[in-house]
Amino acid sequence: MQKKRPEPSPDLGRESAESRRRFLKGLGLGLLYTAFGAPLASCGASLSARPATNAFGSARSRANTIFAEIEALARTRVKGPPIGPPNVPDGLLGIDFETYRTLGFRYDRSLFRDTENYIELQLFHQGHYYGRKVAIHLHRTDGTREELRFDPTLFNYEGSFRDLPVEELGYAGLRLHAPINRGDYHDEFLVFLGASYFRAIGKGHIYGLSGRCYCIDTGLDKPEEFPEITALHLVRPAPNETTAYIVAEVRSERSEGAFLFEITPGEETVLEIEGVIFLRSEVGSLGLAPLTSMYLFGEERPGRFSDHRPEIHDSDGLFLHSAEGERIFRRLRNPRKTTLSAFRLDHPRGFGLLQRDRSPMSYLDHHDVYERRPSGYVEPIEGFGRGSVRLLEFSTELESDDNITAFFVPDEVTPETRVKYRVRFLSGEPLKEAGFRVARFRRGLPKRNFKPIVDGTQLVIIDWEGGALRGADEYEPIVSAEGASVEDVRLIPVPELGALRMEFIVRFDGEAPAELRAFIRHGEGAYSETFSYLLEPGFEDWRDEPDAG
Structure with missing residues (x-):
C-alpha cells in the first residue's frame, strides 16, 4: 500500500500524557463517582563505540541479571532520600511541541544499523515537557556495558538550538524500530518518553494509548504522584534477534521501582513485564499496569464541540474479564465532571482499553486515522489478587488530552509489590468470540x-454483533439501571448490519447519573458480554432545549 510515511513519532508527545500529568499534579480531583548496592558505573563511551554482537549466553539471561541488580538498587534507594526535580537546560524549557519536534533524531544515525539488525535504536533529546535526563545503558551478553554519552551529531539542530550547552544535555528517552510493516524499512514500534510512560504499536498501527509502569494516588482527591524513569538498560540485540530486553529504573517521591520489559514486535506487539515496587511511605492507592488513552466523543454524541468528524477517540471501551469468566464492556465517556469508577475484579483474567470500532467511515479523518489506533490489553500473571479495576475519566474539549486511565488497585498495599503481566497492543478482539x-x-x-x-427520559440503542442471528424471540434482553427505571425494552434483528439491536427507555430517579448494565440471555445463560455505561441526565452539548411542541 502506497502512503506518505509519517515522521518518526508522528504524534508522540502530542501533549496528551504530559498535559494530563500537569493538570492532575496541580489539582485535587472533585469526584463524581464512585534498586545493586551501588549505582551502575558509567563507562563514558561515545556512540561511535559500537558494541559487538551478542556472543555469550542469551539476551534474556543477561536481562534477568540486570533486573536483579536494579531491584537491589531500588531496595537500597528506598531507604534514602527521594529523587529531586528534573532540570531542563536553558533554551529548551517551555518550548512548544512543534519546536521540540525539530530536534529530531537523524534516521541515518540509528544505532545497530551498521550490523543490519532487525531491531534498531534511536534516542530522544531533552526539551518541551521532557526535562528529566534519562541515563541510557547498553549491555552485552558477555557482561560488559556502557553508558551512552550525549552526542549532538545525532540530532537535527536549527536556529538558536545550535548554541545549546552540549555538556549539560542528556537524553530524555528512547525508541525502537523494526521492519514490522515491510522488509525494507524500520518502523518505530516502541517508545519510552516522559515520566514512566511507554507506547507500542503493531503492524499497521499508529500511536494511540500509552502504558505506564505504575501510578500513585490516581483519581483521588489530592494531586497524583508520577513515578519517572531515570535510567533505561537495553541488552544489545544480535542482528537476527526479534525480541528486545529493557530494564527501567523508576523513581518518585514515595517509591522506587525496577521493571523488566521483554518486547516482541509484530502483527500485535507484545510486552512481557516483570516489576517490583518499593514504597518509602504510605500512599492512598497504588495503580498496577495503568493504561492511558483519549476519548473526546463517539457515536453516542457525534460531531460534539462543533467538530466536522463523527467520532474522535483512541479507545472506545474498557474491557474486563473476570476470574469467573464474565466479560464486561464499559463504554468510555467524556463526562461533565471528573469521574472515578471502580469495578470489583478479584484475580482478573484480563483488562484493557479497546479501540473496537475499526471502520474509517466512523471517523472520516484521513489525517489522524483513529481506526488504526491499537487496543491495549493486560493479561495478569502474578501479583493481581483481590482488588478492583478503576477507570478515571475527566472532561476535556481537546483531543490532545489523554483523559482516560484504567488501572488495577490491590486491596492491600504493602511496602514491596511484585507483578508479572503481559500487555498486548493489537487490532482485533483480545479473546475469542463467545x-x-x-x-x-x-x-x-x-x-x-x-x-x-x-x-x-433518554432512548438507548445498543447494536450487538458476533452471535448467531436467530429470531428475536429466541433471545431475552436483560437490562438494569441503578438510579433509574427502564422501560420498553425490546430486541430487533437487523440482518443488513449483521446485528441484533436492543432498545430501551431510561427514566432517571433524580439528577444523579444511572449505572446501566445489559446483556442477552439465551436459554438459561448469557449469550453476550455485559454492556456497562454510566448514563448522565441531559446532553452535554445542548445550547437550548429542543421545543417539546
Missing part, C-alpha cells in the same frame, strides 16, 4: 409521532 459483543452504542431523545419527547 456470543454477542457490543458493536455500537447510541443515545438520544425518544420520539412520538416524529416529535422529540422532552421529559428527562
